[in-house]
Amino acid sequence: MIKVENLVKRYGANYALNDVSFEIGEGEVVGLLGPNGAGKSTTMNILTGFLAATSGTATIGGVDIREDPIAAKRMIGYLPEQPPLYPDMTVEEYLNFVYELKGCTLERGPHLAEIMSVVKLTDVRGRLIRNLSKGYKQRVGIAQALIGDPKVVIFDEPTVGLDPKQILEVRNLIRALSKNHTVILSTHILAEVQSVCQRVLIINRGRLIADKHTDELARSLEDSVIYRAKIAGPEREVTNALRAMHGMKSVTATAEKEADATVYLLEGARGFDIRKPLFRLLAGANYPLLELAPTGTDLESIFIRLVERSDAADAPSVRK
Amino acid sequence: MLAIYKREMRSYFTSTIGYVFLVLYLGVGGVLFCFSTLYSMSADPTSFYLYMMLFSGLILPILTMKSFSEERKIRTEALLLTAPIPIYGMVLGKFFAAMTMFAGAIAVNSLYFIFLTPYALVKLAILLGNLLAVLLVGMVFISIGLFVSALTENQLAAAIGTIAIILAFLGIGLVNSFLPSGYWARYVFDCISIFSRFQTYTSGYFDLASLLYYLSVSAVFLYFTVRVYDRRRYHG
Numbered sequence: 001m002i003k004v005e006n007l008v009k010r011y012g013a014n015y016a017l018n019d020v021s022f023e024i025g026e027g028e029v030v031g032l033l034g035p036n037g038a039g040k041s042t043t044m045n046i047l048t049g050f051l052a053a054t055s056g057t058a059t060i061g062g063v064d065i066r067e068d069p070i071a072a073k074r075m076i077g078y079l080p081e082q083p084p085l086y087p088d089m090t091v092e093e094y095l096n097f098v099y100e101l102k103g104c105t106l107e108r109g110p111h112l113a114e115i116m117s118v119v120k121l122t123d124v125r126g127r128l129i130r131n132l133s134k135g136y137k138q139r140v141g142i143a144q145a146l147i148g149d150p151k152v153v154i155f156d157e158p159t160v161g162l163d164p165k166q167i168l169e170v171r172n173l174i175r176a177l178s179k180n181h182t183v184i185l186s187t188h189i190l191a192e193v194q195s196v197c198q199r200v201l202i203i204n205r206g207r208l209i210a211d212k213h214t215d216e217l218a219r220s221l222e223d224s225v226i227y228r229a230k231i232a233g234p235e236r237e238v239t240n241a242l243r244a245m246h247g248m249k250s251v252t253a254t255a256e257k258e259a260d261a262t263v264y265l266l267e268g269a270r271g272f273d274i275r276k277p278l279f280r281l282l283a284g285a286n287y288p289l290l291e292l293a294p295t296g297t298d299l300e301s302i303f304i305r306l307v308e309r310s311d312a313a314d315a316p317s318v319r320k
Numbered sequence: 321m322l323a324i325y326k327r328e329m330r331s332y333f334t335s336t337i338g339y340v341f342l343v344l345y346l347g348v349g350g351v352l353f354c355f356s357t358l359y360s361m362s363a364d365p366t367s368f369y370l371y372m373m374l375f376s377g378l379i380l381p382i383l384t385m386k387s388f389s390e391e392r393k394i395r396t397e398a399l400l401l402t403a404p405i406p407i408y409g410m411v412l413g414k415f416f417a418a419m420t421m422f423a424g425a426i427a428v429n430s431l432y433f434i435f436l437t438p439y440a441l442v443k444l445a446i447l448l449g450n451l452l453a454v455l456l457v458g459m460v461f462i463s464i465g466l467f468v469s470a471l472t473e474n475q476l477a478a479a480i481g482t483i484a485i486i487l488a489f490l491g492i493g494l495v496n497s498f499l500p501s502g503y504w505a506r507y508v509f510d511c512i513s514i515f516s517r518f519q520t521y522t523s524g525y526f527d528l529a530s531l532l533y534y535l536s537v538s539a540v541f542l543y544f545t546v547r548v549y550d551r552r553r554y555h556g
Binding site for chain 2: 011048049050051052054069070071073074076078080082084085086087088089093097098100101102103144
């Protein structure tokens with residue numbers, strides 16, 4: 001559905017995007033993830049024809065956005081970072097305007113009514129956009145993108161500035177959309193990607209540093225897993241027993257304590273799963289294991305590690 | 321284009337700009353009519369339309385100042401530029417909306433001369449020539465205004481910049497009176513001057529070259545406006 005090849009966007013000597021390529025199939029929900037200023041918005045702006053790439057191509061449904069922008073734009077619904085709303089119009093007037101602007105051919109009344117009910121705007125249809133709350137404004141922005149039933153919807157940070165309840169609503173909406181649309185959304189909130197997207201593209205400093213399925217990402221890091229274990233028993237004895245265990249790389253007792261139990265950070269040798277031997281060891285020595293949880297495998301730490309790694313790869317030229 | 325035209329017309333009247341423009345244009349038009357025609361006991365519309373043309377140079381920039389700058393400021397241009405319409409469609413939609421406001425206002429002002437016909441001889445050719453001349457000059461002013469508005473987010477800067485360019489266009493004719501006759505620059509300035517061409521129409525004479533001049537100056541500025549948007553796509 002979407003194909004991006006060797007996309008470069010340069011401002012003078014600065015690269016906003018540097019040789020980014022990816023492909024997105026029909027019906028996929030893809031999260032574009034990256035720190036602020038990484039190039040997420042730039043990528044989206046190029047896909048929607050708002051900006052032109054310095055070099056490289058972007059095609060939507062087989063149409064090159066540069067060669068036939070009008071045909072390509074007809075397939076896209078776009079919600080920019082800041083929803084493009086006219087404060088002096090009512091919700092209904094605005095959606096009618098967008099309907100005409102896009103030259104939509106679907107039957108107007110039912111189509112607009114359907115969109116308003118999907119994004120829950122029917123109650124405020126007669127109100128001036130100026131007077132709407134931030135959450136409602138965002139929904140009007142989403143409604144605008146859905147007019148004309150485009151095959152691809154692109155949302156730039158759709159949940160920024162919303163309260164937790166509204167965030168959930170928007171995420172549910174995106175999930176519902178994904179049934180018959182190709183969705184790209186950018187965010188720097190990792191939970192969002194985890195809950196909505198099947199696939200994640202991570203961008204840092206204008207480069208694509210990861211392109212993985214959401215659940216694949218955790219496994220992809222070859223770094224060994226660090227476990228956080230809460231074990232009851234005298235700290236020194238437990239530590240010594242753990243250190244003696246086969247396959248254990250390091251043991252750190254933390255200051256976190258609960259009655260006679262202490263929290264330890266345990267790192268196994270690379271490629272070695274320490275969980276079962278750990279259980280047998282502790283059971284045998286009668287040190288009850290109260291909690292055991294992996295750390296650093298949530299998307300948050302993977303993301304930070306990936307970004308740091310890519311920064312470090314860029315660093316030598318900076319550090320000399 | 322039609323969608324943009326309709327929205328633009330609407331926004332003139334949901335903001336104060338449309339009303340301010342009409343009140344000033346019609347109000348000042350009435351006063352100028354009193355002085356140039358009634359008090360001077362002359363049914364010749366030439367001086368009235370000359371004043372109206374000069375006044376348009378000050379007031380049309382107010383009409384066009386927020387056309388593009390406002391869209392940029394409130395970030396709605398992303399909607400227009402990612403919609404499946406060509407950039408020139410967006411520019412023409414705004415152009416025709418401003419032209420409608422202007423033509424409507426000047427048409428109402430022209431009614432004065434219709435009311436005058438029972439009492440004095442109003443030469444129709446001269447009246448129409450003057451009306452056409454003001455419309456054409458106004459068209460150029462509007463095109464300049466749209467172009468400058470596309471350059472900035474600041475409405476005030478857009479208005480002042482437009483007035484500056486308009487004054488330059490009007491002023492070129494004045495420079496000629498300081499140049500010796502026969503000097504080559506005189507000829508060039510005469511060609512560019514909005515003013516000297518204006519006078520061919522106000523004598524009731526239809527001049528095709530002048531018509532083409534106004535149309536092309538206007539087209540050039542509208543084209544520049546499209547280019548501003550094209551360029552921004554490449555350079556942010």
